[in-house]
Amino acid sequence: MFATAVIVFREVLEAALIVGIVAAATRAVPGRNHWLAAGIAAGLAGAGLVALGTDRIAEMASGVGQELFNAAVLGIAVVMLAWHNLWMSSHGAELAADARNVSNAISDGRRACSVLLIIVGLAVLREGSETVLFLYGIAAADGGGSWPMLTGGLAGIAAGVAVGYALYAGLLRIPLRWFFTATGVLVLFLAAGMASQAARFLIQADILPGLATPLWDTSALLPQTSIAGVLLHSLVGYEARPAGMQIVFYVIVLIAIGAGMRWVDSRGPRPARQGAAS
Amino acid sequence: MPRVAPPAAVLAFAALLAASLPAAAADDEFRLVIQDHKFQPAEVVVPAERKVKLVVENRDPTPEEFESHALNREKVVAGKATVTIFIGPLKPGRYPFVGEYNEKTAQGVIVVR
Numbered sequence: 001m002f003a004t005a006v007i008v009f010r011e012v013l014e015a016a017l018i019v020g021i022v023a024a025a026t027r028a029v030p031g032r033n034h035w036l037a038a039g040i041a042a043g044l045a046g047a048g049l050v051a052l053g054t055d056r057i058a059e060m061a062s063g064v065g066q067e068l069f070n071a072a073v074l075g076i077a078v079v080m081l082a083w084h085n086l087w088m089s090s091h092g093a094e095l096a097a098d099a100r101n102v103s104n105a106i107s108d109g110r111r112a113c114s115v116l117l118i119i120v121g122l123a124v125l126r127e128g129s130e131t132v133l134f135l136y137g138i139a140a141a142d143g144g145g146s147w148p149m150l151t152g153g154l155a156g157i158a159a160g161v162a163v164g165y166a167l168y169a170g171l172l173r174i175p176l177r178w179f180f181t182a183t184g185v186l187v188l189f190l191a192a193g194m195a196s197q198a199a200r201f202l203i204q205a206d207i208l209p210g211l212a213t214p215l216w217d218t219s220a221l222l223p224q225t226s227i228a229g230v231l232l233h234s235l236v237g238y239e240a241r242p243a244g245m246q247i248v249f250y251v252i253v254l255i256a257i258g259a260g261m262r263w264v265d266s267r268g269p270r271p272a273r274q275g276a277a278s
Numbered sequence: 279m280p281r282v283a284p285p286a287a288v289l290a291f292a293a294l295l296a297a298s299l300p301a302a303a304a305d306d307e308f309r310l311v312i313q314d315h316k317f318q319p320a321e322v323v324v325p326a327e328r329k330v331k332l333v334v335e336n337r338d339p340t341p342e343e344f345e346s347h348a349l350n351r352e353k354v355v356a357g358k359a360t361v362t363i364f365i366g367p368l369k370p371g372r373y374p375f376v377g378e379y380n381e382k383t384a385q386g387v388i389v390v391r
Contacts, residue, residue, distance in 0.1 A: 007378065054341065055356035063333075063362035066353060130343065133354060137340040137379050140357075204351055206329070206364040213367060214350060224347055241350050 001152035004138065008131055008156025014234040015043075015127035016164025019120050021190060024171035025088065025183035026116050039117040043124025050129035051136065067205035070126065074198035077122045080115050081191040082257045085184055087112050089264040131157070184261065186235070192254040193237020199249040200242075211244030312336040312355065315380035323389045327367045335360040342384065346375035349388065366390075 019040065026032045050057065050069075057065045091112075131153075138149045174182050202208040219240035223229050232238035237250060306328060311318045315338060324330045336342050336355040344363060345352040355361050368390045377384025 003381070054354055055359045058354070058356060058359060058361050063360070066361070130354060133341045133356075134343075134379050137342075137357075140340050200350065204353065204364055206331075210367075219347065239350065240347065243350065 001148040001155075004149045004152030005156040005159070007134060008153045009159045010156075010230060011127050011131045011134070012157050012160025013163055013230065015123040016160045017167055017231075017234045018123040018164075018190065020164040020166075020168035021171070021183065021186050022084075022116055022119055024168050025084070025180070025187055026112065027172065027179075029112050029116070031110070031113060032116065035113040035117045036120060039120030040124055042117070043121040044128055046121065046125040047128030047132050050125060051132035054129070054133060061205075064205035064207070067201040067207075071198040071201040071205075073122050073126050074194045074201070077119055078191045078194050078198070078253060080119045080122075081187050081194070082253075082260065084112065084115055084119065085187050085191075085257055086260050086264050087115075088180055088184055088187075089261040188254065188257055188261070189236040191257055192250045193233070193235070195253040196237045196239070196242065196246040196250040199246045200239075203243050203245055208245050211248070213243045214241035215244040215247055217241050307331045307333060310334045310386070312338055312342050312377060312384065314338065315342070315377065315383045317375075317377065317384055317386035320386045321389060322386070323391055324366070324368075326370045326390050329364060330366045330368075332363040332365060333360060334363060341379065343378040344375060345378040346373060346388075348373040349375060351375075352378070 019036070023032070023036055026036075054066070057069050059065060061068050135150065135153045138153070171179075171183060171186075199208060203210045203213075217240065222232070222238070222240065224233055224238070224240040229238065229240065239246065306325060308322050308324060308330060310322065310332060312334065322332075334344055334353075334355055336357060336359055339357040341357050342355045343352060344355060344361075349365050349368075351363055351365060353361055353363050365388070368388075370390050373388040373390065375386050375388065
């Protein structure tokens with residue numbers, strides 16, 4: 001039962017952390033809660049469908065359909081996170097200045113919310129489908145004797161959600177002055193980490209060369225299976241043995257979104273902040 | 279406004295891609311079977327410094343996840359299904375892998391020589 005809880009916890013944790021960060025980053029966006037709930041529901045429904053279709057997805061593209069699917073899901077998430085950060089770069093200052101005075105940005109806010117829905121939905125979809133498959137395997141394997149295992153699964157889900165919520169609650173304690181900078185940086189690293197994962201799937205599918213496999217090996221120093229390793233993997237994309245190509249993806253996305261945020265920020269509608277620059 | 283770095287990054291990326299293309303030659307293929315939540319054979323010997331194609335057939339009715347931190351690979355294998363996983367090029371050594379859904383019994387190792 002404990003082993004089951006640990007496996008499910010690992011799968012759920014990544015999605016929970018993503019939801020926690022995104023929920024915090026959009027705290028001032030009107031109507032956020034409904035979109036968040038809709039994203040999670042859509043993600044769960046999608047996870048069930050993907051789990052059902054695993055066999056068919058895997059057989060596509062001569063056996064590497066699963067990698068293409070995962071890379072595509074991650075790629076879309078990276079684009080959405082990038083869009084979110086650029087939007088926040090131009091609106092974050094207003095949101096921070098007065099969290100309630102955002103009615104002028106309602107239509108803009110709706111767009112931000114649909115992006116939020118997609119990010120959350122994709123995160124739940126990707127991690128959820130593996131959890132569903134795993135629990136199904138248990139249930140199918142030994143008919144009636146699987147209750148302790150399923151209980152373990154539920155405990156794992158609860159623990160994962162709890163950590164995600166703890167991150168969310170912790171982020172909310174950051175003073176508003178630095179809040180959107182903090183969540184912006186978190187989202188930036190989240191996106192870079194996802195790009196690196198997408199690259200790994202494309203390497204696994206033999207679509208991209210690995211360029212150095214691995215580029216480094218820190219598994220003795222900080223194993224990816226340790227709690228710190230798992231958390232760092234989910235938050236900033238840490239890997240103990242990454243391929244060179246993953247780092248190329250990571251750095252490109254980091255620079256591209258970072259430069260985009262600065263650019264949006266510098267031509268932003270608030271010349272009042274110019275005094276602080278340089 | 280900062281002069282944007284991405285074009286340079288894209289160029290570097292393209293150069294890296296081009297430099298590594300000759301490596302994409304014919305692949306060596308190795309087969310693994312999952313049965314009763316065990317890998318057969320439990321040890322596969324593959325050549326060093328070459329890209330290798332692993333074909334994993336799951337004869338169990340339940341899904342399994344091929345996972346190896348040493349190889350930096352993970353892939354779900356549905357019940358009664360066969361998947362392909364590319365690994366390498368690798369340095370000589372032992373690279374353990376497990377079936378994550380049945381970690382107690384589903385264990386194996388890729389030996390690179």
